[in-house]
Amino acid sequence: MSGTYKAAVITAPKTFEFWDVPIPEPGNGEVLIKVKAVGICTWEQRIYQSTKPDTFPFWGGHEIAGVVVKIGPGVRNDLQEGDHVAIASLTRCGECYFCRRGLDNLCLYAETPMPGQPKGPRGFSEYLLVRGYECYKISPGLDFTQAALSEPVACCTRSVRQLEVAFGDTVVIQGAGIMGLLHAKLCKLRGATVIIAEPDAARREAALKAGADYALNPLEEDPAGYVRRQINPQGAEIVVFTAGGPAAFQQAVTTVAAGGRLMLYGSMHPSGTVTIDANDIHYREYRLLGSSRHDKESFREAVALLSSGSIKVDDMVSTVLPFDQIEAGFQLALAGGQYRVVLRIAG
Numbered sequence: 083m084s085g086t087y088k089a090a091v092i093t094a095p096k097t098f099e100f101w102d103v104p105i106p107e108p109g110n111g112e113v114l115i116k117v118k119a120v121g122i123c124t125w126e127q128r129i130y131q132s133t134k135p136d137t138f139p140f141w142g143g144h145e146i147a148g149v150v151v152k153i154g155p156g157v158r159n160d161l162q163e164g165d166h167v168a169i170a171s172l173t174r175c176g177e178c179y180f181c182r183r184g185l186d187n188l189c190l191y192a193e194t195p196m197p198g199q200p201k202g203p204r205g206f207s208e209y210l211l212v213r214g215y216e217c218y219k220i221s222p223g224l225d226f227t228q229a230a231l232s233e234p235v236a237c238c239t240r241s242v243r244q245l246e247v248a249f250g251d252t253v254v255i256q257g258a259g260i261m262g263l264l265h266a267k268l269c270k271l272r273g274a275t276v277i278i279a280e281p282d283a284a285r286r287e288a289a290l291k292a293g294a295d296y297a298l299n300p301l302e303e304d305p306a307g308y309v310r311r312q313i314n315p316q317g318a319e320i321v322v323f324t325a326g327g328p329a330a331f332q333q334a335v336t337t338v339a340a341g342g343r344l345m346l347y348g349s350m351h352p353s354g355t356v357t358i359d360a361n362d363i364h365y366r367e368y369r370l371l372g373s374s375r376h377d378k379e380s381f382r383e384a385v386a387l388l389s390s391g392s393i394k395v396d397d398m399v400s401t402v403l404p405f406d407q408i409e410a411g412f413q414l415a416l417a418g419g420q421y422r423v424v425l426r427i428a429g
């Protein structure tokens with residue numbers, strides 16, 4: 083193949099430029115993808131607004147679905163040209179301490195750029211050169227817009243795996259953003275009772291539509307009190323923090339039952355400093371867990387769940403825009419009140 087393709091690169095705070103980039107030939111172990119859909123995630127929104135000069139140029143876009151155009155030599159992924167794929171755009175070196183421990187989500191080289199390309203996952207573009215192991219085949223019946231959400235689903239399947247959600251568990255999820263809704267859907271698949279704690283009424287409504295059993299406003303009603311009164315006087319087996327800052331964390335600690343598990347899934351901005359009584363962990367034996375990014379297995383799980391229709395994410399796509407309206411997409415995402423804004427790329 084020859085010619086060029088369009089890439090949307092953030093070159094300064096709140097500034098996109100469309101670059102013409104030569105279409106690359108896939109080398110050893112590499113695959114060329116025609117990007118069909120790419121989500122605008124909170125991470126990219128933060129970079130878009132960043133004022134740190136060394137951030138730019140930044141070529142974002144990590145929630146990606148597309149079609150295999152050309153396969154380089156040495157790809158051992160059972161791929162064929164024309165296959166529909168979701169892209170797990172993180173390098174796994176296979177050799178570092180974390181890869182060897184089975185924690186490839188923490189690979190020391192997870193964000194290594196492709197040789198000769200600017201930093202960033204590069205999904206905001208018409209074509210994308212990836213490593214073979216980053217491609218996960220999806221069902222041809224799965225819409226590309228939904229498939230682009232494989233990445234956030236994979237981050238959540240990893241979290242839910244660590245939580246070992248069991249039949250009949252009560253799970254309190256703090257925050258009904260996209261990560262809160264995905265946790266709700268996955269925990270329902272595991273047979274749990276799901277309580278959402280979310281201050282925004284429209285988001286509580288969305289959580290109930292997504293399958294949550296109950297949604298409360300944590301500024302008016304303490305989830306610990308609700309669970310202990312209505313479900314189990316000992317508290318919730320599982321609490322998942324996805325949003326709400328230190329105040330929500332304090333509620334999480336009092337909500338979790340002795341012997342339960344508390345997942346710090348969301349990060350806190352600007353600071354994550356919280357107060358915790360070490361004796362409370364000692365005597366009540368609850369476990370504090372963290373989960374960051376996705377690993378190879380959780381991405382495989384996410385793609386299987388989406389391809390089979392076991393989990394649907396259409397309710398999390400608020401707006402679909404053509405690629406050339408990326409700037410408008412970012413404005414919309416930043417204005418709030420949206421779940422995902424997804425860009426579709428024609429051709």
Ligand SMILES: [Zn+2]
Pocket residue numbers: 123124125144145233234
């Ligand atoms: Zn994301």
Ligand SMILES: [Zn+2]
Pocket residue numbers: 174175176177178179180181182188189190191
């Ligand atoms: Zn590694």
